[in-house]
Structure formats: structure tokens, C-alpha cells
Amino acid sequence: xxxxxxxxxxxxxxxxxxxxQIKWEPTATEMQFAxxxxxxxxxxxxxxxxxxxxxxxxxxxxDSSGREMLRLTHSDMGQxxxxxxxxxxxxxxxxxxxxxxxGDGGILS
Amino acid sequence: MHxxxxxxxxxxxxxxxxxxxxxxxxxxxxxxWVLAVARSARSAAQAASASAxxxxxxxxxxxxxxxxQQVGTLIQQEQWIAVQMWIEEVTASxxxxxxxxxxxxxxxxxxxxxxxxxxxxxxxxxIARAEGEPLNPQQKKRFxxxxxxxxxxxxxxxxxxxxxxxxxxxxxxxx
Numbered sequence: 001x002x003x004x005x006x007x008x009x010x011x012x013x014x015x016x017x018x019x020x021q022i023k024w025e026p027t028a029t030e031m032q033f034a035x036x037x038x039x040x041x042x043x044x045x046x047x048x049x050x051x052x053x054x055x056x057x058x059x060x061x062x063d064s065s066g067r068e069m070l071r072l073t074h075s076d077m078g079q080x081x082x083x084x085x086x087x088x089x090x091x092x093x094x095x096x097x098x099x100x101x102x103g104d105g106g107i108l109s
Numbered sequence: 110m111h112x113x114x115x116x117x118x119x120x121x122x123x124x125x126x127x128x129x130x131x132x133x134x135x136x137x138x139x140x141x142w143v144l145a146v147a148r149s150a151r152s153a154a155q156a157a158s159a160s161a162x163x164x165x166x167x168x169x170x171x172x173x174x175x176x177x178q179q180v181g182t183l184i185q186q187e188q189w190i191a192v193q194m195w196i197e198e199v200t201a202s203x204x205x206x207x208x209x210x211x212x213x214x215x216x217x218x219x220x221x222x223x224x225x226x227x228x229x230x231x232x233x234x235x236i237a238r239a240e241g242e243p244l245n246p247q248q249k250k251r252f253x254x255x256x257x258x259x260x261x262x263x264x265x266x267x268x269x270x271x272x273x274x275x276x277x278x279x280x281x282x283x284x
Contacts, residue, residue, distance in 0.1 A: 025224060025228065025258060026255075027227065027228055027231030027255060028228065028231040028232040028234070028235045028248075028251050028252050028255040029231045029234050029235045029238070030235070030251075032231060034224065034227045034228070034231070035220075035224070036219075036220040036221075036223035036224045036227065037220065038216060038220075039207070039214075039216040039219030039220055039223065040207070040219070040223065042223055042224075042227050044227070064204060064207055064208070064223065065204060066200075066204065066230075
């Protein structure tokens, strides 16, 4: 059960990611991104596909000693999937690609 | 006669008062000088101590940086058990450094050091997820890329620590 503080954190991360204030990095684990905040909190966001092909999303926050402090899934909070999509969009530079296509005046040019 | 003696005694007292006043002022000046010297010595000792701690951090970071390179070599050689063992050691070293030297790196560099440990740990997680199955070339490529990025973060922290060490060294030398 997500608390109002959890919502505050995830919404903050979504906003900061959209504004490119947080530097997310893809890890060696497939479909996982990580960042460190305040020099001590590591946040990882994951996506996996279950056997029924429905994607699952979750986010974890660990402290500097590697202890898990918080774990949220998209079933706890829908914004977790929004966060993952936002991170992926920024990491893949989707907006820049769209600007490049649209900004040239014609899709075929 | 009695009046002359009294006047002489008063003059002598005035003279001693002057001498006493001068001596007190001189004593006060000497005390101030001693205080200033003691403060300066304490500042120098503190600067030397900070410099020694910074030097230790630099040495520790150099050691960790070397271990990161070793992990890279082991990934290329596909020595997965050794990779896991080295990564566990390296990530522990990163965490110890952040605990031992919490004020010697900027928040940005601490973020990088933590990120480096997280990135390497993700290699261990990925190896464990493979459950002994042979890793495909795409996975190996991802491991190598992750290790290179993690190594870059450690180099950034090392660069900052060296800069800080040089600055502290300059201050200790009074430059």
C-alpha cells in the first residue's frame, strides 16, 4: 500500500526526469535503469514481461549500505510505469528524434 | 626635609607605575603573539591531517580504479565466477569509502561512486539470472559497456579527489 510520501517521491522523479534533472543509466540487467540521489540513495526502476506478456514495473530505493528501503510496483501505484516510460523516453532521446523528423519540414526529407 | 623625601618617594612610585604599565602592555602583546602562533600551528596541523586523509582517499580510489579494470579484463575472459567475486569486493570498497570519507567528495561525485557500485552489482544480478546458461553476445556486450561506464564514474571521483589533494597540499605548504 503506497503512502502519500511514496506518491510524492514518484511524482517528483517523473517531473525531474522529464526536465532531465536526473541522470538515469541503463544497468547490465535488461530493462533496468538506475540513479543515485544525494550521494547515498540508489533508485532502480525495472520492467519485466511475465508469461502472459503483461509488463510488470517496479521501483526500489536502497541506502548507501545496499539495504532496501522501499519497493513499489505498478500495482501499488500506476505512476511507476509512467516513470519507467519517461526514463526510457529520455534515455532513448525520443523527443530529439521527433524534433529532428518534424523540424526538417517533411517526414520524407 | 620631610617634604623633599615624600616628593622623591612619589616620583619613584610614578616611575615604577610607568615601568609596570609598560611591562603589562608588553606581556599582553606577547600573549597575543603566542595565541596567534598557537592558532596558526593548530590550523597547520588540521590542514596536514586533512591532507593526509585526502591522500588516503586518493590511494583508496586508485586501488578501486585498478580493481574496476580487473573486472573489465575478467569480463573479456568470461571468467564469470571471478567477475562476481571481484565485483563484490569492489562494491564493498566503494561503500566503505563513502562511509570513511563522507565529506571529502562532492555530492555529485558521491552519486557517481554509488552509481559505479550499482552498475557493477547489476552485472552480478544479470549473471545470477542466467542461472548457469551461456550468456549471449548481446549480454556480454552490455556487461562490457556497463563496466566501462562504471569505471568512468570512478575516474571522475578520483580526478576530484586528486584535485582536492593538490589544493590541500598547496594550503599546507602555505602557497
